[in-house]
Amino acid sequence: MPYHRCPECGLTVQSTAGRFVARSCPRCSVPLEGTDQISPREPAPAAISRRFRAEPRAAHAARRALETLRRELDGAQFHTAALLTTELVANAVQHADRGSDGEVRLEAALIDDHIRISVGDDGSGFVPVARAPGEPIDCHGGLHRIDALADRWGVVAEPQTLVWFELERAVSTQTTGTVATRHETSATY
Numbered sequence: 001m002p003y004h005r006c007p008e009c010g011l012t013v014q015s016t017a018g019r020f021v022a023r024s025c026p027r028c029s030v031p032l033e034g035t036d037q038i039s040p041r042e043p044a045p046a047a048i049s050r051r052f053r054a055e056p057r058a059a060h061a062a063r064r065a066l067e068t069l070r071r072e073l074d075g076a077q078f079h080t081a082a083l084l085t086t087e088l089v090a091n092a093v094q095h096a097d098r099g100s101d102g103e104v105r106l107e108a109a110l111i112d113d114h115i116r117i118s119v120g121d122d123g124s125g126f127v128p129v130a131r132a133p134g135e136p137i138d139c140h141g142g143l144h145r146i147d148a149l150a151d152r153w154g155v156v157a158e159p160q161t162l163v164w165f166e167l168e169r170a171v172s173t174q175t176t177g178t179v180a181t182r183h184e185t186s187a188t189y
Contacts, residue, residue, distance in 0.1 A: 004032050047109040052089070054102035054121065059089040062106045062119075072110050075169050080149050081108075081115055081167055087142035088119035088163050096121035096161065110169070113152070118164035125157025 004013045006025035013026065024031050050065045052058035063082050070078050085106070092104045105120040128143055146153050150165035 006030055006032060019188070026079060048106065050106045052104045052106070054091075054093050054096050054104050058093055058104050059086045060087065062089040062104070065106060066108060066117075069108060069110065069115070072169075073115065077115070077167055077170060081117060084146055084149060084165055084167075085117055085119065087145055088117075088165075091142045092119050092121035092123070092161070095126070096123040114166045114168050116164060116166045118162055118163040120160055123161040125161045126155065127157070128155055 005011070008030040009025060009028045011027045013032070038186065048065055048068060050062065050130045052061050063086050066078070066082050066085055067123055069081075085095065085108075087159070089104055096102055096104070099130065102122050106117070107120075108115065146163075146165050149167075151168050153163070153165035156164070158160040
């Protein structure tokens with residue numbers, strides 16, 4: 001629904017039925033023109049909770065679901081969150097004990113200075129294992145990317161598998177001396 005803001009007094013007037021009928025501000029009588037039209041910003045959701053069938057297209061659907069948080073993150077943060085979410089969902093689809101009715105769960109929450117995203121499935125859990133020297137680069141690739149790009153991450157194996165990560169949100173262009181907490185294991189993934 002469009003609104004019009006008076007350029008003189010700042011009064012905001014709602015358009016009725018998608019068209020503006022008043023030609024002047026009801027408070028100060030200044031003429032209102034089409035250039036004074038504004039669109040209110042819808043409040044962005046602070047959290048996402050979605051379930052997907054455990055099938056290959058779930059990764060794309062999860063990435064699309066994150067779009068609702070795009071305005072709350074800078075471009076690089078959003079793309080990192082989308083990449084890591086895609087990795088986790090693809091891993092959940094590939095490794096979960098899914099059967100015909102398996103599902104993948106996505107939870108994302110904006111929490112003050114960071115975003116936390118978790119992906120769960122019906123798998124029996126796992127313990128993260130570092131990539132051994134000489135193993136192919138695609139071995140444990142998703143966990144390697146998460147370890148390299150997330151500020152914090154972890155795995156909860158019971159009662160169902162859940163992998164989570166957190167990214168600090170950029171509050172300003174100036175940074176203070178913060179130290180990122182890494183996953184407890186210091187091995188390379």
